Amino acid sequence: MKEVFNLQDSNKDIILDLKNITKKYGDNTVIDNLNLYIRRNEFVTLLGPSGCGKTTTLNIIAGFEEPNNGDVIFEGKVINEVPPHKRQINTVFQRYALFTHMNVYENVAFGLRIKKIPEKEIREKVKAILKLVDLEGYEKRSTDSLSGGQQQRVAIARALVNEPKVLLLDEPLAALDLKLRKEMQLELKRIQQSLGITFVFVTHDQEEALTMSDTIVVMNKGRIQQIGTPEDIYNEPKNKFVARFIGESNIFDGIMHDDYRVSFEGREFQCVDKGFDKDEKVDVVIRPEDIKLEEYGKGMINGIVTSVIFKGVHYEIEVEANNKKWLIHNTKQVKIDEKIGMNIYPEDIHIMRKARDME
Amino acid sequence: MKKSKSIAQYPYIVWSIIFIVVPLFLILYFSFTNSGGAFTLENYEKLFQPNYMKVFYNSVKLAAISTVLCLILGYPIAYILSKLDPKYRTLLMLLLIVPMWMNFLLRTYAWMSIIGRNGIINTILKAIGLPTMNILYTDTAVVLGMIYNFLPFMVIPIYTVLIKIDQNVIKAAADLGANKFVIFRRIIFPLSIPGVMSGITMVFMPAVSTFVISKLLGGGQYMLIGNLIELQFTTVGDRYFGSAISILMMVIILISMAILSKYEDKDEKEGGGILW
Numbered sequence A: 001m002k003e004v005f006n007l008q009d010s011n012k013d014i015i016l017d018l019k020n021i022t023k024k025y026g027d028n029t030v031i032d033n034l035n036l037y038i039r040r041n042e043f044v045t046l047l048g049p050s051g052c053g054k055t056t057t058l059n060i061i062a063g064f065e066e067p068n069n070g071d072v073i074f075e076g077k078v079i080n081e082v083p084p085h086k087r088q089i090n091t092v093f094q095r096y097a098l099f100t101h102m103n104v105y106e107n108v109a110f111g112l113r114i115k116k117i118p119e120k121e122i123r124e125k126v127k128a129i130l131k132l133v134d135l136e137g138y139e140k141r142s143t144d145s146l147s148g149g150q151q152q153r154v155a156i157a158r159a160l161v162n163e164p165k166v167l168l169l170d171e172p173l174a175a176l177d178l179k180l181r182k183e184m185q186l187e188l189k190r191i192q193q194s195l196g197i198t199f200v201f202v203t204h205d206q207e208e209a210l211t212m213s214d215t216i217v218v219m220n221k222g223r224i225q226q227i228g229t230p231e232d233i234y235n236e237p238k239n240k241f242v243a244r245f246i247g248e249s250n251i252f253d254g255i256m257h258d259d260y261r262v263s264f265e266g267r268e269f270q271c272v273d274k275g276f277d278k279d280e281k282v283d284v285v286i287r288p289e290d291i292k293l294e295e296y297g298k299g300m301i302n303g304i305v306t307s308v309i310f311k312g313v314h315y316e317i318e319v320e321a322n323n324k325k326w327l328i329h330n331t332k333q334v335k336i337d338e339k340i341g342m343n344i345y346p347e348d349i350h351i352m353r354k355a356r357d358m359e
Numbered sequence B: 001m002k003k004s005k006s007i008a009q010y011p012y013i014v015w016s017i018i019f020i021v022v023p024l025f026l027i028l029y030f031s032f033t034n035s036g037g038a039f040t041l042e043n044y045e046k047l048f049q050p051n052y053m054k055v056f057y058n059s060v061k062l063a064a065i066s067t068v069l070c071l072i073l074g075y076p077i078a079y080i081l082s083k084l085d086p087k088y089r090t091l092l093m094l095l096l097i098v099p100m101w102m103n104f105l106l107r108t109y110a111w112m113s114i115i116g117r118n119g120i121i122n123t124i125l126k127a128i129g130l131p132t133m134n135i136l137y138t139d140t141a142v143v144l145g146m147i148y149n150f151l152p153f154m155v156i157p158i159y160t161v162l163i164k165i166d167q168n169v170i171k172a173a174a175d176l177g178a179n180k181f182v183i184f185r186r187i188i189f190p191l192s193i194p195g196v197m198s199g200i201t202m203v204f205m206p207a208v209s210t211f212v213i214s215k216l217l218g219g220g221q222y223m224l225i226g227n228l229i230e231l232q233f234t235t236v237g238d239r240y241f242g243s244a245i246s247i248l249m250m251v252i253i254l255i256s257m258a259i260l261s262k263y264e265d266k267d268e269k270e271g272g273g274i275l276w
Helices: A054-062 A104-114 A119-132 A148-160 A178-195 A206-212 A230-235 A240-245 B002-031 B042-047 B050-083 B086-101 B104-115 B120-127 B139-164 B167-175 B180-209 B212-217 B225-236 B239-261
Strands: A014-025 A028-039 A043-047 A069-074 A089-092 A166-170 A198-203 A215-220 A223-228 A250-258 A261-264 A267-270 A280-286 A292-295 A301-310 A315-321 A324-330 A339-343 A350-353
Touching (some): A014 A054, A028 A069, A028 A223, A043 A054, A054 A166, A054 A198, A089 A148, A089 B167, A119 A148, A148 A178, A148 B167, A178 A206, A198 A206, A206 A230, A215 A230, A215 A240, A223 A240, A240 A350, A315 A339, B042 B050, B042 B239, B050 B139, B050 B180, B050 B225, B050 B239, B086 B139, B104 B120, B104 B212, B139 B180, B180 B239, B212 B225
Parallel strands (some): A043 A198, A043 A215, A089 A166, A166 A198
Antiparallel strands (some): A014 A028, A215 A223, A250 A261, A250 A280, A261 A267, A280 A350, A315 A324
16 A cells, blocks of 8 residues: 555655554454554645544554554654653644643743743744744733634644644644634645644545645554545545545446456446456446536436536536436536436546455 | 513522521621610620630631641542542542431541540550540541541542543643643643632531531530530520621631632632532
């Protein structure tokens, strides 16, 4: 799964390396032999449904939990035993976890005070970081007088002021409303780029992951399903789980007869995939926006429109053909009960091996 | 809807007037009158006589000592309880509360037989050849009785605040470089102040007004405010002076509540002061 990275990258570029990490709670394996490396200045997102092990992975990196097996390597050194307060890693917690008995300034200064940095320097650093997160002049405010978005910024400032080499963010935007979330996504990306710090971001929101990340790590049931750039993950999902989780998809059972020849839904199609066993059973994934509409009878597949929903930019059309539903995104309006044909180009047909132990 | 709601309030209002407001005004009225029913400040002047001032001083002193000792004992208990596995928490909490279900008088009598001249402690000391102690009928006995009876009132509010502290806040402090000691000093303790204040209120108030503990364990030679009031109403029969002392005690309690409430959580009272 690591081929997405250029293996010629020098090792110096790797800041954090997780090797064969396994974490169990009793008999329950939360993380199963996870291997992942993160490069300097990278924005990595751990993406997956709840219970996929993404937060546990974050806790292991931060030092709040120890893996049962495997090594956490930070700048070339194994740090399994190093307690959280001695790691050069800071965390932004879900629901902020601000110190409610301190004002904004004291919250942000907390880490610096512990490091016994001179008061003058603390003042300068806090001022600079509050400016970065757009909270200048809020020093004396109490944390509960702030809005959710502002509290989030304080939490980010409180972590960043310590100049960590890696910043971990555990679903930091989950408590914000949609508009604020979108703003904060861009804001976070801007902060990350201007400071050049490695961000490890955890979310279950695929759109958030696609918007912000350099690299997305899709996880399910304690295992990495795919590592890649947002484009890779979206366009070339490795398996049915990734395809379902990222965006919407039509997924069919198919048989790969030969290289470039697949049949599903009672018809043979040309495709661009190869290297499968003869007559291997596969999953076929087609994105809804990749299906072209044709006149009835002229398409590769022909069916009847059963539902049309206007989504703003496009219509979400559901077509029934051979008792199967197809989901299509198209800007052309069609009518319910209209008979239409559908065409799919070979490069839009994604073939995936059936996963034996997934789902 | 609104009307029926206001009708539903009447029984409570009537109850409050008959049993709370009227008696309060009666006490206030008595405290400013003499046996002839005429207005006088005599009762209050009497309060400032040295022997009575000594009683007030003793009451406040013993209550303060007990409160401080309850805090020193109660905070660690509450802290340990809050750190325990929830499975055992409830059980241990119950062990702390169950003695409270026994009659207050009975519990205090039990202490008499434990620390008495021929009580359990002295019997054991004698058996192993050590000199016996005379604790009963001393300040120590009164303080001991107060601590025993009021300790749960210190533990419970502190415990309630401690278990409500967001674990992520503690994690965040550790993440920012704080070790366990710093986390306690800078995060946990400051966040538990409202509980501590409730605890102090809930221990100090009954301690300053008790008359059973001082009567039984102090042997009657230690006159506290509570005993003085009791004496005026039962033995001396001077309800006018007794009322004046009661008013003074209320003032003491109101002042201490006003001071403490400044430190309590603004939006969430832990239910301390209002109980007494």
